[in-house]
Amino acid sequence: MALANRDKPEDWTLLMLRIASFLVTASATIVMALNKETKTLVVATIGSNPVTATLTAKFQYDPAFVFFVVANGITSLHNLLMIVVDLFRHKFNERGICLVMIPIFDMLIVALAAAGDGAATFIAELGKNGNSHARWNKICDKFGPYCDRGGVALIASFIGLGLLLVITGLSIIKLQTKPKPSNDVSVP
Amino acid sequence: MALANRDKPEDWTLLMLRIASFLVTASATIVMALNKETKTLVVATIGSNPVTATLTAKFQYDPAFVFFVVANGITSLHNLLMIVVDLFRHKFNERGICLVMIPIFDMLIVALAAAGDGAATFIAELGKNGNSHARWNKICDKFGPYCDRGGVALIASFIGLGLLLVITGLSIIKLQTKPKPSNDVSVP
Structure with a gap:
């Protein structure tokens, strides 16, 4: 079994992280990709009749949120792939490529996830507070639940990024301390 | 001299990068921190007299651009510090700490720089194209040179991030291929 080769505590820590x-x-x-809110607002009153307009807020309306979803989607898939690689690492380690490529791919994904988080955070901040200089009004006063769900997605993504930073750091340290992979062939 | 210890071509490549x-x-x-444009616009006409307003666009007005300046400033300082460490690395290598810490610090800076670039890019995109759904009007039609200089700063920052990714990748590979630092004490 692949799991049986996992004899060191740091291997388990990396897998759990x-x-x-x-x-x-x-x-x-998922939270950001499903984030949508439709609201009917009174935009004017003619006589005593209110004129209403139905407004929708959804993540697709802002390129930063679309990028956030793509970046986090790719980060998730990368994490999933690395879990698979980790479970079958005895097969990869025999070739001696795996160990050095993992932190490099992790670093590229860190850059992508951080860019997505940076973009979505500052667009979310704009939605929450607006920008009087640019005359961009806040929208979170109208779409509270939409903004709350976006905030949850952002917090989750930042936790994921933090974990990825720890994982990459540990992988780099492991690279320094571990013997060369050619001496590390495991019996499947 | 510190430079005299640099006998391998990859050491020179890393230093140049x-x-x-x-x-x-x-x-x-610097380009983003100095980015400011003041413009006088005709906002109304009373009779035949135009009513003007002086508007200013500067980077401090948007939190994303402030973050971009801070992130790129820290990235520059980190790069400068790493150049100093590289020039005097024989002193650090004796302790065996330096080699593994450099890619870890680099990775943290990659995350910071990428977040700054992501934030500024999507706010710049908003300034250029606006967002009709959120009723955020574009501002680059009024502040063309301001937006152009912001674009230059963004491109420069992306090139810096790309170089940092290459540097970190090479540092990680170096970590895998280099003998342990304890055997690598140079004579100053």
Whole structure:
């Protein structure tokens, strides 16, 4: 069994962190991708008759949120792939490629996830507070639950990014301390 | 001399990449930090007299651009510090800490720089195109040169981030291939 080769505590720690990172980034992706709110507002009154307009807020309306969903989706898939690689690492380690490529791919994904988080955070901040200089009005006073769900997705994504930073740091340290992979062939 | 210890071609490549990354991220910081445009616009006409208003666009007006300047400033300082560490690495390598800490710090800075770039890019996109759903009007039609300079800062910052990704990747590979630092004490 692949799991039987996992004899060191740090291997278990890395796998658990990776699973946690996958779960929170996947949750962030799903929460943001399903984020939609429709609201009917009174925009004017003619005589005593209110004139209403139905407004919808959804993540697709802002490129930053679309990028956030794509970035977090790719981060989740990367985490899932790395879990699979970790479970079958004895097959990859024989080739000696795996160990050095994992932190490099992790780092690229860190850059992508951080860019997505940065973009979505500052657009969310704009939605919450507006910007009087640019005359961009806040929208969270009208779409409270939409903004709350977006906030939850952001927090989850930041936790996932933090975990990924820890994982990459540990992988780099492991690279320094571990003997060369050619001496590390496991029996399946 | 510290430079005399640099006998391998990849050491020179890393140092050159680091200097290039420092120069472009420092340029991005400066260009964005100095980005300001004041314009007098006709906002109304009373009779035949135009009513004007003086509007100013500057980076401090948007939190994303402030974050971009801070992130790129820290990235520049990190690059500068790493250049110093690289020039005097024989002193650090004796302790065996340096080699593994460099890619870890680099990765944290990659996350910071990527978040800054993501934030500024999507706010810049909003300034350029607006967002009809949120009723956020574009501002680049009024502040063209301001937006152009912001674009230059963004491009420079992305080049700096790309170089940092290459540097971190190479540092990780170096970690895998290099003998342990305890055997690598240089004579100053």
